[in-house]
Amino acid sequence: MPSFGVIGSCQAYGVAESLKGWVPGATAYPLNAGSVAAMSEDDQQQLADKFTACDIVYIESVDRISKGPLTAAALSAKVRVLRYPVVVYTGLHPDCIHVYNGSQLIQTHMGPYNSALVLAAFNAGLSPARTEALFNRFAFASLGYIDQREAATAEMQRYFEGLGFTCMEFVDKIFMHTINHPYVEVLHDITKQALDISGFQRDQNDVPAPVDTLLEGASWPIYDGVGEYSSYVFRGHANKGEDRDIDLAEFIVRSFEVYKEMGTLLSPPAVERAAEFITSEVIM
């Protein structure tokens, strides 16, 4: 039975589980690349030895390991490597962004995810109630949120095709929990393609996708006009228990509380655009 290595983001775990489904009896070793930097050189080498013993190592196309024996370049000298696409898609969650305070990723109820519109409204001094009132189609259309899906889809198609993959199976559906957490069915489809591209025999039946572990994480709502259906339930990580699901009003209040505690936050372009929208359209 073949053995597979999988190196990438948190998505690597879903790919590894999917490999075991598509190729019954196979072994698959996932590695979150983000954990490598904190490892000792010996630990890295031990892992590298483990991966070079695999039949193939699937590595996300975005390099997250910059040095050592676990880089794509180092591994490809010793073992067959196939780069596969990491799924990052803003088309369904154009308001969902990461925000930094220096090098610190700001955590909200949604974990590392923030709303560009909420942060811009906070910066502009709007009240939570007035911020909530901006969550409508006029703001979304003005901010380019509604058109973002088409642009993001085109970008994803270009990116996937550049790696020899296709996203056509899922890109027209609702397929993301957040901007970088895809449904496991997406990873399952990518895994199937990776096996076919690399020539490994797989189960030709419609193998069910593995358990979606990313369901434990946050799930950002899809806004009005962006998807076929919309809601404003902000679902945080499962470890929040009964407090996991909160509505828009509560999410805004809690986000404001987070921002009040922070100093000057870095404003990503999405926040700048939202700030311009507020300046030009909102009567203070």
Add this chain to the structure above:
Amino acid sequence: MTTPYSHKPSSSFWRRAVANPDPSTVDPVIESPFIIESSDRIATAGSCFAQHIARTLMREGYRYLVTEEGPSEQNYGVFPARFGNIYSTLQLLQLFQRAYGLFSPNDQVWRQDGAFVDPFRPQVSAFETEEDLEADRARHLSAVRQMFEKSDIFVFTLGLTETWMSKADDAVVPLAPGVAGTSTSSEYYFSNRSVTQMSADMSSFITKLRVVNPTIKVILTVSPVPLIATFEPRHVLVSTCYSKSALRVVAEEISTSFDDVAYFPSYEIITGHHNKYKYFAEDLREVRPEGVDHVMGLFKRHYLNQDKAKGPNPEAHSASQSSQPPTPQKITQKEMDELYHVICDEEIIDA
């Protein structure tokens, strides 16, 4: 000998198009830039004359959009949402801005006879508590958003230039404080809007409207109903002339500067010289049913596809268009009753 006017159609000549024809057959519509299909969802707003258009569309079986439903005795169904009459261009723009969270006026509640009323639709309903009012307003503004986003055709009747605005934030109310409810927190001032201001209001409104509904078509009309009263220190006749003239210019400027924005000349049909002011009732203000029928007959002919289906007018640009308008329909008691149900809340100014 030919002149630049030699090849102009009969509709270009006063004698042939206005003075000579039977008054009920005068048709000042040359061509309509688009047709309303039976599948189109239509919304109307504006002064009380806009209610006639709404009623005709409903009666004719067109898809008159109602996004806020409820019993008619509580003023539901008069317009798509329960916003009441919208008299001024800035009131319309601010309705959009309030609906989309862009404007949150300082004055949210007025008092009237112990009840709470919405300053922006004081005649629509009175509420026992402020909370009831706020909950209803949230539903209402949601319905307004639905209207703007779902309608294919938006018909707006420009009504007044004279407005009352809050000193706190320029929020426009349809009726001056004291006429229907009073403010306990803000003072209001009188403003007679200029053409420049109103064109800017309408331009801003249509631009914003098309952000949420890029394909919507707009039909502008000017209310032929004179002012019930003027706050200007001058004769009401002079103020009426200014108001209608300015609104007509705004309609012209906007309809010629935006695609898919049409001007429908209901104002000219009612007030034109051809009928010697006979379309007005004894009070010289209320429009008689015959006048409404003349207007709506031409509206049906030129804009509603069911009449177009009877066959195109082969001489759309010729005199025959002016000489063969639709035959005025017989006025029924039901129509008379409907006219009396048109809600003109400004009339309480002169009560």
